[in-house]
Amino acid sequence: MEATIILLHTAKLLSQFWSYACLTAKYLINRMPTPVLLHNYPLEMLFGSSPDLNHLRIFGCACFPLLHPYNHNKLQPKTTKCVFLGYAIKYKGYLCYHVPTLRLFISRHVIFDEHQFPYPEFLHISSPTVLSSPSYSSSTCPMILVNTENTVIPFF
Numbered sequence: 001m002e003a004t005i006i007l008l009h010t011a012k013l014l015s016q017f018w019s020y021a022c023l024t025a026k027y028l029i030n031r032m033p034t035p036v037l038l039h040n041y042p043l044e045m046l047f048g049s050s051p052d053l054n055h056l057r058i059f060g061c062a063c064f065p066l067l068h069p070y071n072h073n074k075l076q077p078k079t080t081k082c083v084f085l086g087y088a089i090k091y092k093g094y095l096c097y098h099v100p101t102l103r104l105f106i107s108r109h110v111i112f113d114e115h116q117f118p119y120p121e122f123l124h125i126s127s128p129t130v131l132s133s134p135s136y137s138s139s140t141c142p143m144i145l146v147n148t149e150n151t152v153i154p155f156f
Helices: 002-011 015-029 042-047 119-125
Strands: 062-065 082-087 094-098 103-107 110-113 143-146 152-155
Touching (some): 002 015, 015 082, 062 094
Parallel strands (some): 103 143
Antiparallel strands (some): 062 082, 062 110, 094 103, 143 152
């Protein structure tokens, strides 16, 4: 839980994103050496080889996913500024949250700006009032998950 709190605080994200911070913390902890395993990686103990760490990025930083597969015509933008919320569980890709539209994109083709944490600036543009409501029905889900097959899945 300490890693989750640190991730949220560093990225200046609201507590509504605690589940993404918790999953990212778990993802990172499984790829860090631990004294319990004699300073070996947990994934190394499971699979026999040390994990690749080149794909790791800073939680909550600005990211720009390739939106070409999601566009309906060629005049739509190819990317937009999003907030990096972690790593996809069932897909090989990054979770990119677009605050103005409340959409969560999963993309493998992402450009990161790890020196910028854009969530507070999005709050000045448009306030995500739907996210602040803890009780909602399936017709007013706070986020929409868009996967690589262009199907929309309500995310709870």
